[in-house]
Amino acid sequence: MTHIKFNHSPLPKSFGGLVEDILNGGLNKYVKDDFLTNDYFTTHPPVNIVETPEAFLLDVVAPGFSKEDFKISADEKAITISAEKKTETKNEGDKQVRREFNFKSFKRSFTISEQVDAGKINAKYDNGILKVTLGKKENKQDAPKEIVVE
Incomplete structure (x- = not known):
């Protein structure tokens, strides 16, 4: 039997992890994807x-x-x-x-x-x-x- 470990928590465990996620392009996790598209301002x-x-x-x-x-x-x-x-x-x-x-x-x-x-x-x-x-x-x-x- 093979054990698979998943490490996908919704928020990082520390402030450093949050900053690292944002700096490495992980901002999409925290900001709605629609806001980051070009069409956001034409729909809102x-x-x-x-x-x-x-x-x-x-x-x-x-x-x-x-x-x-x-x-x-x-x-x-x-x-x-x-x-x-x-x-x-x-x-x-x-x-x-x-x-x-x-x-x-x-x-x-x-x-x-x-x-x-x-x-x-x-x-x-x-x-x-x-x-x-x-x-x-x-x-x-x-x-x-x-x-x-x-």
Whole structure:
């Protein structure tokens, strides 16, 4: 009978082992593989969100799309931004046909505040960045009323 020893523990036994694994290219064990691919940012585009007194501003980094590829929908609780692009490249040579299909898409949803006015949402796509403006509702407060103490 042959005994086989496996030494594949999920984490190294010491800090030195962890550092050695990272330096020897073992980072894939600790970081999700999707993050290390070129398609990570096309399936999970980074978003910056800024709040101003008048609106919330969302900047979505999405290069390689056109404005027709985007679909934005909003209700009273969430806004969903998605994009889908299908392209086909065809090169013909002598007795050889080569086709490459390219497909990229993403979908991100964000919970929105009840301060957002659905009628004041607009979007613009420029230089690979989708800029979505979520206008806030106007807070109409009554003018302060002075109360006289008697």
